[in-house]
Amino acid sequence: MLISWIYSSSSAALLAALAFPPQQSQTQVLDASTGAPIPYASIGVQFKPVGTVADATGRFAPQALAAAQPADTVLVTCVGYAPQKLLASQLADLPAVRLTPQPHALSGVTVRASAWKRQRVGHEGSFSFTHYNFHLNGDAEPARKLGREVGTVLALRPQSELEDVHFYVGNNSFRGVRLRLNVRALDADDNPAASLLTQDIHYQLPDGAKGWQHLDLRPYRVQTGQNDRVAVTLEWIDGAPDPARDWQVLLMPAPLNPLHRMVYRDKSADQWHSLRASLSLYVTAVSPRD
Structure with a gap:
């Protein structure tokens, strides 16, 4: 069925809004020492099957944790960094999470x-x-x-x-x-x-x-x-x-x-x-x- 309608500036604005919906807010995981993004950091709600993984630029959408309760503990982790704990209620408006590098010393065992x-x-x-x-x-x-x-x-x-x-x-x-x-x-x-x-x-x-x-x-x-x-x-x-x-x-x-x-x-x-x-x-x- 063909529907005809009058094209106007208001119609154009409506179309633009439908074609490009508002983007979800994003939080970025950063190195606390250098400020560099931490790619593929893991974000999860403690003891619950709720969470996500940051992308290659360290960004993730807090909406992925929408099923979490405000008092739930969220863990942000990546190898080489100390885990960061925060409440789910803190995450929604947080522009960045900073992880502190945590060097892991090798055992130093030497065997022939x-x-x-x-x-x-x-x-x-x-x-x-x-x-x-x-x-x-x-x-x-x-x-x-x-x-x-x-x-x-x-x-x-x-x-x-x-x-x-x-x-x-x-x-x-x-x-x-x-x-x-x-x-x-x-x-x-x-x-x-x-x-x-x-x-x-x-x-x-x-x-x-x-x-x-x-x-x-x-x-x-x-x-x-x-x-x-x-x-x-x-x-x-x-x-x-x-x-x-x-x-x-x-x-x-x-x-x-x-x-x-x-x-x-x-x-x-x-x-x-x-x-x-x-x-x-x-x-x-x-x-x-x-």
Whole structure:
């Protein structure tokens, strides 16, 4: 049906307002020492599946945390910085959040090369009837996945160093997917906790990529310290769906296994959940011999 109407200056103003709706207010995460933006910082409501991830310029929309209560605690975090806590009620009108650099000293342990043992630790299989999917039924918007994290708990000798990580992608319909690798100590409740990394480590997943993915960790000196178990996780920090696909997936095989433990959470400050399953992820670890 064709509708005719009179074009006027008021009509033009109305059209402009409809075509370019008011932009959401944004907050930027900055380095407290240099004032530089902190890309891909994580923002989450403590113990709740509410949060987001800043973009490459450190900006995020506080509206992404609209489900938070005013008295909820918001955690702003990034590897290499001390976490910043603030109330959700403070965030709406805050132009910037400044994080203080927190250098993480290496252990300094020196062992002769002949005293090291190299081994693969984790699940090297890729066949499974069950999978972890980064995309959930309730994800109406791509941003809904920002901060989602999954990983596995690995047993290692103390003072190990991780040389690389491999993880398997069974299917992928997203574009521009960026994942953050993390290696975490376990707390008293056996949940992933403090990061053991000294640098923020990202992996850019090629569009349409499937199969085993490899990330070289040697430039980052990833050391486990005195921990004999760590959680190695992947956090979704960017990515967009393929508009040509009706259903979106990014699958990782995770066969059920009573001897292995997969951990996951929906946002960066959410509670951790676990499942007895073998996520298709393994590392090459170099450890001191007995």
